[in-house]
Amino acid sequence: TGNGCSGLSTTPDGPVSLIAADDNRVAYVESSTPMSIHVQTTSGIQQHITVEIDAVIDDERDEQVFQMTDTLVDYQNATITEIVLDDEYLVALVNLSSVNRLVMVNLTNGNQQILGDPVFPVASPSIGHGYVAWQHQQFLVSNNPVEFDLDWEVRYHDIVLNQSYQLHPEDDIDQIQPQVMEEHIAWLQIDEDNETQIRVFTIEVIFEPYSSSTLQVFILLLPLLLLTWVSQRLKENEGRILNYPEFSEEE
Secondary structure (H helix, E strand, C coil): CCCCCCCCCCCCCCCEEEEEEECCEEEEEECCCCCEEEEEECCCCCCEEEEECCCCCCHHHHHHHHHHHCCCCCCCCCEEEEEEECCCEEEEEEECCCCEEEEEEECCCCCEEEECCCCCCEEEEEEECCEEEEEECCCCCCCCCCHHHCCCEEEEEECCCCEEEECCCCCCCEEEEEEEECCEEEEEEECCCCCEEEEEEEHHHHHHHHHHHHHHHHHHHHHHHHHHHHHHHHHHCHHHHHCCCCCCCCC
Protein backbone atom coordinates (compact mmCIF):
# COMPACT_ATOMS: atom_id res chain seq x y z
CA THR A 1 0.00 0.00 0.00
CA GLY A 2 0.96 3.65 -0.20
CA ASN A 3 1.99 3.91 3.45
CA GLY A 4 4.23 0.83 3.29
CA CYS A 5 1.82 -1.46 5.14
CA SER A 6 0.62 -4.78 3.76
CA GLY A 7 -1.21 -7.85 4.95
CA LEU A 8 -0.11 -11.46 5.23
CA SER A 9 -0.23 -13.63 2.14
CA THR A 10 -2.77 -15.83 3.93
CA THR A 11 -5.15 -13.84 6.09
CA PRO A 12 -6.52 -15.26 9.37
CA ASP A 13 -9.99 -16.80 9.22
CA GLY A 14 -11.15 -14.96 12.33
CA PRO A 15 -10.05 -13.01 15.41
CA VAL A 16 -6.43 -13.48 16.47
CA SER A 17 -5.74 -14.01 20.17
CA LEU A 18 -1.94 -14.09 20.14
CA ILE A 19 0.91 -13.00 17.87
CA ALA A 20 4.70 -13.31 17.89
CA ALA A 21 7.44 -12.65 15.34
CA ASP A 22 11.12 -13.19 14.61
CA ASP A 23 12.97 -11.79 11.58
CA ASN A 24 10.76 -12.70 8.60
CA ARG A 25 8.33 -15.04 10.37
CA VAL A 26 5.02 -14.23 12.01
CA ALA A 27 3.26 -16.71 14.28
CA TYR A 28 -0.29 -16.28 15.50
CA VAL A 29 -3.17 -18.12 17.15
CA GLU A 30 -6.77 -17.72 16.06
CA SER A 31 -9.39 -17.56 18.81
CA SER A 32 -11.43 -20.36 17.23
CA THR A 33 -8.50 -22.82 17.28
CA PRO A 34 -6.59 -22.09 20.52
CA MET A 35 -4.13 -24.99 20.16
CA SER A 36 -3.12 -24.27 16.56
CA ILE A 37 -0.28 -21.94 15.61
CA HIS A 38 -0.05 -20.45 12.14
CA VAL A 39 3.45 -19.52 10.97
CA GLN A 40 3.95 -17.36 7.88
CA THR A 41 6.99 -15.85 6.21
CA THR A 42 6.79 -12.18 5.28
CA SER A 43 9.59 -12.03 2.69
CA GLY A 44 11.22 -14.27 0.13
CA ILE A 45 9.35 -17.49 -0.65
CA GLN A 46 5.93 -17.18 0.95
CA GLN A 47 5.21 -20.09 3.26
CA HIS A 48 2.31 -20.81 5.59
CA ILE A 49 2.28 -23.77 7.96
CA THR A 50 -0.10 -24.69 10.75
CA VAL A 51 1.17 -26.50 13.84
CA GLU A 52 -1.16 -28.40 16.17
CA ILE A 53 0.46 -28.16 19.59
CA ASP A 54 0.49 -31.41 21.59
CA ALA A 55 0.94 -30.96 25.35
CA VAL A 56 -0.44 -34.38 26.33
CA ILE A 57 1.49 -36.68 28.66
CA ASP A 58 0.61 -40.03 30.25
CA ASP A 59 -2.38 -40.39 32.58
CA GLU A 60 -0.22 -41.35 35.55
CA ARG A 61 1.66 -38.05 35.52
CA ASP A 62 -1.54 -36.09 34.93
CA GLU A 63 -2.91 -37.77 38.05
CA GLN A 64 0.22 -36.62 39.87
CA VAL A 65 -0.58 -33.03 38.82
CA PHE A 66 -4.11 -33.43 40.18
CA GLN A 67 -2.81 -34.74 43.51
CA MET A 68 -0.53 -31.69 43.86
CA THR A 69 -3.00 -29.03 42.69
CA ASP A 70 -6.52 -30.38 43.35
CA THR A 71 -7.28 -29.38 39.74
CA LEU A 72 -7.66 -31.67 36.74
CA VAL A 73 -5.44 -31.24 33.70
CA ASP A 74 -7.91 -29.76 31.21
CA TYR A 75 -6.95 -30.67 27.66
CA GLN A 76 -10.38 -29.78 26.28
CA ASN A 77 -10.00 -26.11 27.23
CA ALA A 78 -6.24 -25.83 26.75
CA THR A 79 -4.95 -22.53 25.36
CA ILE A 80 -1.64 -21.21 24.10
CA THR A 81 -0.72 -18.15 26.15
CA GLU A 82 2.75 -17.30 24.81
CA ILE A 83 4.86 -17.97 21.71
CA VAL A 84 8.56 -17.43 21.05
CA LEU A 85 10.35 -18.47 17.86
CA ASP A 86 13.51 -18.25 15.79
CA ASP A 87 14.51 -19.45 12.31
CA GLU A 88 14.17 -23.16 13.11
CA TYR A 89 12.16 -23.63 16.29
CA LEU A 90 9.04 -22.42 18.04
CA VAL A 91 8.18 -22.71 21.73
CA ALA A 92 4.61 -22.46 22.97
CA LEU A 93 3.48 -21.99 26.57
CA VAL A 94 0.28 -23.99 27.06
CA ASN A 95 -2.20 -23.36 29.88
CA LEU A 96 -3.96 -26.54 31.06
CA SER A 97 -5.78 -25.02 34.06
CA SER A 98 -3.80 -26.94 36.67
CA VAL A 99 -0.36 -26.44 35.12
CA ASN A 100 1.47 -24.77 32.24
CA ARG A 101 3.66 -26.72 29.84
CA LEU A 102 6.34 -25.74 27.34
CA VAL A 103 6.24 -27.39 23.93
CA MET A 104 9.12 -26.93 21.46
CA VAL A 105 8.41 -27.47 17.76
CA ASN A 106 10.96 -28.06 15.01
CA LEU A 107 9.58 -25.91 12.19
CA THR A 108 11.45 -27.95 9.56
CA ASN A 109 10.17 -31.44 10.34
CA GLY A 110 7.31 -30.76 12.76
CA ASN A 111 8.76 -32.78 15.64
CA GLN A 112 7.57 -31.68 19.09
CA GLN A 113 8.87 -32.19 22.61
CA ILE A 114 7.91 -30.94 26.06
CA LEU A 115 10.67 -28.99 27.82
CA GLY A 116 11.16 -29.16 31.55
CA ASP A 117 9.17 -31.28 33.97
CA PRO A 118 5.54 -31.31 32.73
CA VAL A 119 4.04 -31.68 36.20
CA PHE A 120 5.41 -28.42 37.64
CA PRO A 121 4.74 -24.75 36.74
CA VAL A 122 6.75 -23.06 33.97
CA ALA A 123 6.62 -19.55 32.49
CA SER A 124 8.41 -16.86 30.43
CA PRO A 125 10.14 -18.81 27.65
CA SER A 126 12.88 -17.25 25.52
CA ILE A 127 14.65 -18.75 22.48
CA GLY A 128 17.66 -17.92 20.36
CA HIS A 129 21.13 -19.00 19.21
CA GLY A 130 20.41 -22.69 19.81
CA TYR A 131 19.04 -22.35 23.35
CA VAL A 132 15.71 -22.08 25.14
CA ALA A 133 15.41 -20.58 28.64
CA TRP A 134 12.44 -20.40 30.98
CA GLN A 135 11.50 -20.00 34.63
CA HIS A 136 10.02 -22.86 36.64
CA GLN A 137 8.91 -23.89 40.12
CA GLN A 138 10.40 -27.33 40.36
CA PHE A 139 8.92 -29.57 43.08
CA LEU A 140 6.16 -27.09 43.98
CA VAL A 141 3.15 -28.82 45.51
CA SER A 142 0.53 -26.10 45.14
CA ASN A 143 -1.99 -27.50 47.61
CA ASN A 144 0.65 -28.04 50.30
CA PRO A 145 3.59 -25.77 49.42
CA VAL A 146 6.97 -25.77 51.09
CA GLU A 147 8.39 -22.26 51.36
CA PHE A 148 11.68 -23.26 49.73
CA ASP A 149 9.81 -24.37 46.56
CA LEU A 150 7.73 -21.20 46.13
CA ASP A 151 10.42 -19.18 44.37
CA TRP A 152 11.03 -19.25 40.63
CA GLU A 153 14.23 -20.70 39.21
CA VAL A 154 15.68 -20.42 35.69
CA ARG A 155 16.51 -23.38 33.49
CA TYR A 156 17.81 -23.61 29.92
CA HIS A 157 17.90 -26.21 27.15
CA ASP A 158 20.68 -26.85 24.63
CA ILE A 159 18.80 -27.74 21.44
CA VAL A 160 21.71 -29.43 19.65
CA LEU A 161 22.70 -31.57 22.65
CA ASN A 162 19.04 -32.05 23.67
CA GLN A 163 20.03 -31.44 27.30
CA SER A 164 18.57 -29.12 29.92
CA TYR A 165 20.49 -27.46 32.74
CA GLN A 166 19.85 -25.44 35.88
CA LEU A 167 21.15 -21.93 35.21
CA HIS A 168 22.22 -21.14 38.80
CA PRO A 169 22.59 -22.82 42.22
CA GLU A 170 19.44 -23.65 44.17
CA ASP A 171 18.26 -20.78 46.37
CA ASP A 172 15.12 -19.36 47.96
CA ILE A 173 14.82 -16.11 45.98
CA ASP A 174 13.06 -15.45 42.68
CA GLN A 175 14.97 -15.77 39.40
CA ILE A 176 12.64 -14.69 36.57
CA GLN A 177 12.21 -13.48 32.98
CA PRO A 178 15.23 -15.11 31.28
CA GLN A 179 16.36 -13.68 27.95
CA VAL A 180 18.55 -15.69 25.58
CA MET A 181 21.36 -13.76 23.87
CA GLU A 182 24.32 -14.89 21.81
CA GLU A 183 26.53 -16.89 24.23
CA HIS A 184 24.70 -15.41 27.24
CA ILE A 185 21.44 -15.62 29.15
CA ALA A 186 20.24 -12.64 31.18
CA TRP A 187 17.55 -12.76 33.84
CA LEU A 188 16.12 -10.80 36.75
CA GLN A 189 16.92 -11.73 40.35
CA ILE A 190 14.68 -10.54 43.20
CA ASP A 191 16.10 -10.96 46.71
CA GLU A 192 14.44 -11.19 50.13
CA ASP A 193 14.23 -7.38 50.38
CA ASN A 194 12.50 -7.19 46.99
CA GLU A 195 15.60 -5.63 45.48
CA THR A 196 16.11 -6.49 41.82
CA GLN A 197 19.35 -7.22 40.03
CA ILE A 198 20.06 -8.21 36.43
CA ARG A 199 22.19 -11.33 36.23
CA VAL A 200 24.06 -12.55 33.14
CA PHE A 201 25.24 -16.11 32.59
CA THR A 202 27.90 -16.98 30.00
CA ILE A 203 26.81 -20.21 28.36
CA GLU A 204 30.37 -21.23 27.45
CA VAL A 205 31.32 -21.39 31.15
CA ILE A 206 29.53 -24.70 31.65
CA PHE A 207 32.02 -26.44 29.39
CA GLU A 208 35.18 -25.02 31.00
CA PRO A 209 35.31 -27.10 34.22
CA TYR A 210 34.84 -30.30 32.21
CA SER A 211 37.48 -29.36 29.64
CA SER A 212 39.95 -28.23 32.31
CA SER A 213 39.54 -31.42 34.36
CA THR A 214 39.94 -33.59 31.29
CA LEU A 215 43.16 -31.79 30.32
CA GLN A 216 44.60 -32.18 33.84
CA VAL A 217 43.89 -35.92 33.87
CA PHE A 218 45.46 -36.33 30.44
CA ILE A 219 48.62 -34.49 31.54
CA LEU A 220 48.93 -36.74 34.62
CA LEU A 221 48.47 -39.91 32.59
CA LEU A 222 50.75 -38.95 29.70
CA PRO A 223 54.06 -40.16 31.30
CA LEU A 224 52.47 -43.51 32.20
CA LEU A 225 51.11 -43.90 28.69
CA LEU A 226 54.54 -43.14 27.21
CA LEU A 227 56.27 -45.67 29.50
CA THR A 228 53.73 -48.32 28.57
CA TRP A 229 54.22 -47.63 24.87
CA VAL A 230 58.03 -47.75 25.15
CA SER A 231 57.89 -51.02 27.11
CA GLN A 232 55.63 -52.57 24.51
CA ARG A 233 57.92 -51.51 21.67
CA LEU A 234 60.96 -52.96 23.47
CA LYS A 235 59.24 -56.31 23.87
CA GLU A 236 58.25 -56.35 20.21
CA ASN A 237 61.83 -55.64 19.15
CA GLU A 238 63.51 -57.84 21.77
CA GLY A 239 64.60 -60.47 19.27
CA ARG A 240 66.18 -57.94 16.97
CA ILE A 241 67.98 -56.17 19.82
CA LEU A 242 69.30 -59.12 21.88
CA ASN A 243 69.74 -62.05 19.48
CA TYR A 244 72.99 -61.82 17.54
CA PRO A 245 73.66 -64.01 14.50
CA GLU A 246 76.10 -66.92 15.02
CA PHE A 247 79.09 -67.35 12.71
CA SER A 248 80.92 -70.66 12.24
CA GLU A 249 84.71 -70.75 12.05
CA GLU A 250 86.29 -72.24 8.99
CA GLU A 251 88.86 -74.87 9.68
